Amino acid sequence: MFIKTKLTLGKIESTMREMEFEQSALEELMVFLEERLKRSGERAFRKWLKYLHYRVPEGYKDEQIAIAFYERHSLWIECEVIKLEQETKRPWEIQAEDLQELDPRAQKAQLVIRHRLSEVVLELR
Numbered sequence: 001m002f003i004k005t006k007l008t009l010g011k012i013e014s015t016m017r018e019m020e021f022e023q024s025a026l027e028e029l030m031v032f033l034e035e036r037l038k039r040s041g042e043r044a045f046r047k048w049l050k051y052l053h054y055r056v057p058e059g060y061k062d063e064q065i066a067i068a069f070y071e072r073h074s075l076w077i078e079c080e081v082i083k084l085e086q087e088t089k090r091p092w093e094i095q096a097e098d099l100q101e102l103d104p105r106a107q108k109a110q111l112v113i114r115h116r117l118s119e120v121v122l123e124l125r
Contacts, residue, residue, distance in 0.1 A: 006124040007046045009033060015120045022076035028069070029117070032059050050125075054118045056099075056110045066106035069113070074105075080112040 012033060016026045036059070037045040060066050070077055081092045088095060092111060099107040 007049050007121065009037065011124055012120055015123050016116075019116065019120065019123075021116065022073055025069075025073040025076050028072070029113070032057070035059075049121050052114075052118055052121055054114055056114045057117065060110055060113050063102050063106045066109040066113075067103055070105040070109040073109075077108050077112050080116065081108050084111065084115060 009030065013026065013030055016029070021029070036048065036057075040048060056066075060069060084095060085092055092108065095115075096107040096111045099110055102110070
């Protein structure tokens, strides 16, 4: 059962901290989530989160935006890519095979964003 009250910005931020998101990446993602909430409203925002499920959020689908995110948070992203490879026992290139048309920096950023945000949502559900 989907429990609406668990998917609040405060709980999302707290879960990101528990999952050891880099502080500056966490802050940037929280700004994105806050803007999404303001644009769509609370009910639509929760529905969007519920169905995010390992997809790249629209704000980070743009290759240049993803590259810029990578450049700002490259150390954290590289560490997360290594963790994802260990967790899944699959190279990051295989995990990001649907992102092959993009610059490797964008692929890594999108892979980490979609995977870790989805894990936050799943943790809270």
